[in-house]
Amino acid sequence: MKKKKRLVIHVDRRPLGAETIIGHIPGRHVCSHVAQRNNTLKAFRPFVQIALICELFPFIPGMNSRLDELQAAILRVKLRHLDEDNAARRRCAEQYTGALSESAFILPAAKSKEMSHVYHQYVLRSKERDLLKNSLQEAGIGTLIHYPVPVHQQPAYQKRLPLLGSLSRTESIAKEILSLPMFPELLPEQIETVTRRIQEWAMTAKT
DSSP, rough: OOOOOOOOOOTTTGGGGSOOOOETTTEEEESSSSSOOHHHHHHHHHHHHHHHHHHSSSSSSSOOOOOOHHHHHHHHHHHGGGGHHHHHHHHHHHHHHHTTSSSSSBOOOOOSSSOOOOOEEEEOOOOTTTHHOOOOOOHHHBBBBBBOGGGSTTTTTTTTTTOOOOHHHHHHTTEEEEEHHHHHHTHHHHHHHHHHHHHHHHTSSSS
8 A cells, every 4th residue: 555645845944834824714814923934925825826716716616614613602702793793884885875876886786675785795886897996906995806707607617507608797797896895893084085096086087
C-alpha cells in the first residue's frame, strides 16, 4: 500500500499551518495571529484569489455550511436584536432611496403595506455599473456585486439547469446591479457620503 503524501505549503521555511488563518466569508478576508507577517499573507494571496474566483464562478457543485457551534452561540444572542437591526436597515434604505429617488438609477422596490423589506442588501441598477463602482472605490467606498454571473451560466450548474435559449433579462440585470454599503450600524453621515459621491458621478455620466 502506498503511503499517502500530505501537501504542506512552506513560507519563510516554516509550514503555513504554523500560522493561524481565519476566513470570514470564504476566500475574502484572511487574518493571521502574527498581524504584520506580510510575507505570509502575500504568499497566501494566490490561494485567496482562487477561492474568491471559485466562490463567484464555481466549477464544481458544492455546499456552504457556516453554522458551527460557535456561530450558533453568537447568533442566539444576536437573534434577540434581530427586529431592532432590521428596523435600522430599513432606516438606512429610506435614506438611500430619499437621496437617490430623483436619479436615473433603478432602486429597490417601494415598501408595501402587506410586507416589509429587511434590506439584507441595498441594490441599485445602472447601465454604467462598472464605472460607478470604480468611482466609489476611488473615494474609498466599498461595494459588491451580488452576483456577477447568473447561476445558469456558472459551469457547476450548466448541466443541472437545462434551458432552451438564454435568460436574457437575468443576464442583463446581472450586468447592472451594484450593492451599496448596508448594515445596521451604518450612520446617516456615512450614507450621505455615499449618496453625495453617487450624485456627483451621475452628473457627469449617463446612468
